[in-house]
Amino acid sequence: MTADIEQRLDTGKTLSLSLPGNRYLDGVLEKIIPGNGLAADPGISETRILSLDSIQGTVEIYLRAGKIRGMLILDINSNEAYKATFNEAGAGILERQEPDLYYCVNYPTPTFTSQPLTAAADIANAAPAPDLDTLRQLQSKPQAPNVLYINYWGGVLSDTVWNSGNPISYTAFSQDSDTTSFSTTERHDMWLAWAETAEDYAPFNINVTTDASIYAATPANRRVQIIATTTCDWYGCGYGGVAYLDVFGTGDYYGTGWAWNRYANSLGVTISHEAGHQMGLGHDGNSGTEYESGHGNWGPIMGGPFGRSYAQWSKGEYPDASNQEDDLLIIRNTLGEVIDDAGDSAASATPLSLPVIEKKGLLHPEGLNTDTDVYTFNLSAPGSVTLEIGPPLGLLQESMGTSLSLKAQLVENASGAVVASLSPSDPPSSNVLIQTLQLAAGRYDLFLEAVSYDSNWASGFGEYGNGGYYSISIAQEIGPDLATNALAISPIVVSPGESIGMLSAVINLGDLDAGSSLLRYFIASSSSVTPNDTEAAETTDVPALPPQVTAQLSQPILLPQDMPLGRHWMASCVDPVSGEVQTGNNCSTAVEIIVATGSCDTNALNVQKTFSSYEYLKSHTSVTLGNSQVTTNGELYIESPQVVLGAANAPFFVENGSVLSVRSSIPDCP
Known part of the structure; x- marks a missing residue:
C-alpha cells in the first residue's frame, strides 16, 4: 500500500485496484462507517466503502487505529471475491475467497412450471x-x-x-x-x-x-x-x-x-x-x-x-x-427469540373460553427448544363440540409454504382418554383436524406438538426446524335456546276481572332449530316471577323457530274477579323444547300490574274525592281534580291527554307516603 494513503481516502475520491490476471477495478469512496464491515474482522475501528464503476460489487477498506489493515473486494459480475490483510508496513496478499461468504450467488429460478397448478x-x-x-x-x-x-x-x-x-x-x-x-x-x-x-x-x-x-x-x-x-x-x-x-x-x-x-x-x-x-x-x-x-x-x-x-x-x-x-x-x-405463548403440561395448561375462534399459537422448533403447547377448556353440560386445528396455511388448503408438521390430541382430563387426535401428515392441507364430537361435561386438555410426518431423512425430515404457527377453533354446539322478553308497557293499571294484553317475544338464541312450544303466564306478588308462582289459565302456541328467529306473540289475560287491590307482577315463560340445555332465560322479566278501582270514560272526568287506596282515573279527553287529595298509603293513577290538578278555590293535595302517577295518553277504555 502507498504510504499515507489513509489521508487520501475521503468520500468522493476515486481508487483504482489491481487484481490477479492484470485486471483493474475502479471505484468511488461512497461511505465511511464505524466498526467492521462484511468481513467482520475483529479489532477493526472503521470501514471505508467504495462502489465499483460499471459493475455490481463493492470494496471495503478496513482501518485499525487510523491505518489500513485489510481489504475486501467483491466483483459480483464475475462472481469473484478477494480479501487481504495488511501488516504494519502496508504489505499484504490478495487471496481469493468464496463469494457466497458475502452475498447470494446466482440464486436460481424454478425449473418447473412458473405458475403452480393449484393456485386458482x-x-x-x-x-x-x-x-x-x-x-x-x-x-x-x-x-x-x-x-x-x-x-x-x-x-x-x-x-x-x-x-x-x-x-x-x-x-x-x-x-x-x-x-x-x-x-x-x-x-x-x-x-x-x-x-x-x-x-x-x-x-x-x-x-x-x-x-x-x-x-x-x-x-x-x-x-x-x-x-x-x-x-x-x-x-x-x-x-x-x-x-x-x-x-x-x-x-x-x-x-x-x-x-x-x-x-x-x-x-x-x-x-x-x-x-x-x-x-x-x-x-x-x-x-x-x-x-x-x-x-x-x-x-x-x-x-x-x-x-x-x-x-x-x-x-x-x-x-x-x-x-x-x-x-x-x-x-x-x-x-432474539420470542417467549413461549402457552403452558407445556396439563398442570400449567393455558385456559380457553368457548367459543375459540382462530386462536393463533406458535410451536418453537426443536433446534431452539423442545416445545409442547397445552390448552384446557371446560364444558358445564354435555354437548356437541366442533374442533378445527392445524397450521393456518393448511386450514386454508394451501399446498406449500408451512414450516410445521403438527400432532394434536384432545384428552378428557378425568379419565385420561384421548377423544380426538391429529397425526402428522403431508401435504399441509391434510395436516388438519376438523371433527365434531359429542362430549360429556368436564375438563378437556388439548396437547399440540411439532412432530415430523416422516422422520427418515432419506424421504422426510427431523425435528430440528419443525415448528411454526397453528390455529385453534373450538365451537360448542348450543342446541336450541329459547329466550322470552315481555314487550308490554309497565305498569299496567286495571280493575279486578279485566283483561290485560301481554305482548311477548320469543327468540331462538341457539344454533339448532327449536321445535314448537307453549308460552305460559305466571303472576306473583314480587318482581321475581318463576313457573312456581300462580299460573294463568291462558296459554299461547309458540311456532318452531330456526336459530336467531323471533316470534312476537300477543295474549289477553283475564284477571280474577277477587284479585286483591295492589301491586302484582306477571311474566311469560316458554316451555323448554327437546334438546334445550340452557333454560335460565325461558322466562321474561316481570311486568308490573296495578290492580285498582276507578273510572274510565270517553268523556271528560271532573272529580272531587279523597283517594286512600289503589284507584285510577282514565279519560279520552281530560281529567280535572279539585278539592281532592291522595292520602298516606293511597295511590292514584291518571291517564288522559289533558290533566288539571287543583285550582285557586279547589285545591288538590298529595300527602307524604302516597303515590300519584300521571300518563299523558289516550287510555284503552273497555
Whole structure:
C-alpha cells in the first residue's frame, strides 16, 4: 500500500485496484462507517466503502487505529471475491475467497412450471386475496423492535451498495406486464409470500410487514427490506434474488435485498432465503450444487426448495449436506427469540373460553427448544363440540409454504382418554383436524406438538426446524335456546276481572332449530316471577323457530274477579323444547300490574274525592281534580291527554307516603 494513503481516502475520491490476471477495478469512496464491515474482522475501528464503476460489487477498506489493515473486494459480475490483510508496513496478499461468504450467488429460478397448478383452486376455495389496503398493512408482530419489510410497491432506491450507488427505479411486484395494478392471483400470492415469511421468522423477535410506514419509523440498525419487483436490468436478469450476508444491524447501505422469483411456488421462500442471508446465513447445498432443492415434500430454506410443502431452517442433517451451520442459532443471536405463548403440561395448561375462534399459537422448533403447547377448556353440560386445528396455511388448503408438521390430541382430563387426535401428515392441507364430537361435561386438555410426518431423512425430515404457527377453533354446539322478553308497557293499571294484553317475544338464541312450544303466564306478588308462582289459565302456541328467529306473540289475560287491590307482577315463560340445555332465560322479566278501582270514560272526568287506596282515573279527553287529595298509603293513577290538578278555590293535595302517577295518553277504555 502507498504510504499515507489513509489521508487520501475521503468520500468522493476515486481508487483504482489491481487484481490477479492484470485486471483493474475502479471505484468511488461512497461511505465511511464505524466498526467492521462484511468481513467482520475483529479489532477493526472503521470501514471505508467504495462502489465499483460499471459493475455490481463493492470494496471495503478496513482501518485499525487510523491505518489500513485489510481489504475486501467483491466483483459480483464475475462472481469473484478477494480479501487481504495488511501488516504494519502496508504489505499484504490478495487471496481469493468464496463469494457466497458475502452475498447470494446466482440464486436460481424454478425449473418447473412458473405458475403452480393449484393456485386458482386455492383462491376459489379458501385462501384470501386481500384488498390493497389490507395488503399494505400486514404485520406479524407489531410490537417487535426489529423489522423485515417486504416491499411490493415500487419506488426509487438510492444511496445503497447496489448499482454502483446510483438510484434504481423499480416497478411494483407483478406476474405479468401490467405493473400498475394487481390481479386476484397476484394479491393472493403476495399475501401467501408474506404469510410464509412470517411463519419462517415466527420464533424470532422481528415484525414481518408490508407496511412502508412501519419500515420508515424503525431505526436503520433495526431493519432490512426485500424488494419484490420485476426490475432486474440494472443487475442482470435470470436470477431469483440477491442479498448481502450478515448485514442486519449495519444500516441501510447493505440492508436491501431483492426477490425476482414471483410465483406462489417460489416467492415466499425467496424472500425468507434472501432475508436469511441478511441475518448471517450461508447456502444449504450438496456435493453437486450450491442450492439443495430438497427431497419428497421437504427442502431447506437456504437451498432452493421451490414448490415444497415444507420449507424449514436446517443444520445440514439431510443426505450429502454441504453446510452444517446452525441456522436457528444464528438467527436467534441476531434477532432474539420470542417467549413461549402457552403452558407445556396439563398442570400449567393455558385456559380457553368457548367459543375459540382462530386462536393463533406458535410451536418453537426443536433446534431452539423442545416445545409442547397445552390448552384446557371446560364444558358445564354435555354437548356437541366442533374442533378445527392445524397450521393456518393448511386450514386454508394451501399446498406449500408451512414450516410445521403438527400432532394434536384432545384428552378428557378425568379419565385420561384421548377423544380426538391429529397425526402428522403431508401435504399441509391434510395436516388438519376438523371433527365434531359429542362430549360429556368436564375438563378437556388439548396437547399440540411439532412432530415430523416422516422422520427418515432419506424421504422426510427431523425435528430440528419443525415448528411454526397453528390455529385453534373450538365451537360448542348450543342446541336450541329459547329466550322470552315481555314487550308490554309497565305498569299496567286495571280493575279486578279485566283483561290485560301481554305482548311477548320469543327468540331462538341457539344454533339448532327449536321445535314448537307453549308460552305460559305466571303472576306473583314480587318482581321475581318463576313457573312456581300462580299460573294463568291462558296459554299461547309458540311456532318452531330456526336459530336467531323471533316470534312476537300477543295474549289477553283475564284477571280474577277477587284479585286483591295492589301491586302484582306477571311474566311469560316458554316451555323448554327437546334438546334445550340452557333454560335460565325461558322466562321474561316481570311486568308490573296495578290492580285498582276507578273510572274510565270517553268523556271528560271532573272529580272531587279523597283517594286512600289503589284507584285510577282514565279519560279520552281530560281529567280535572279539585278539592281532592291522595292520602298516606293511597295511590292514584291518571291517564288522559289533558290533566288539571287543583285550582285557586279547589285545591288538590298529595300527602307524604302516597303515590300519584300521571300518563299523558289516550287510555284503552273497555
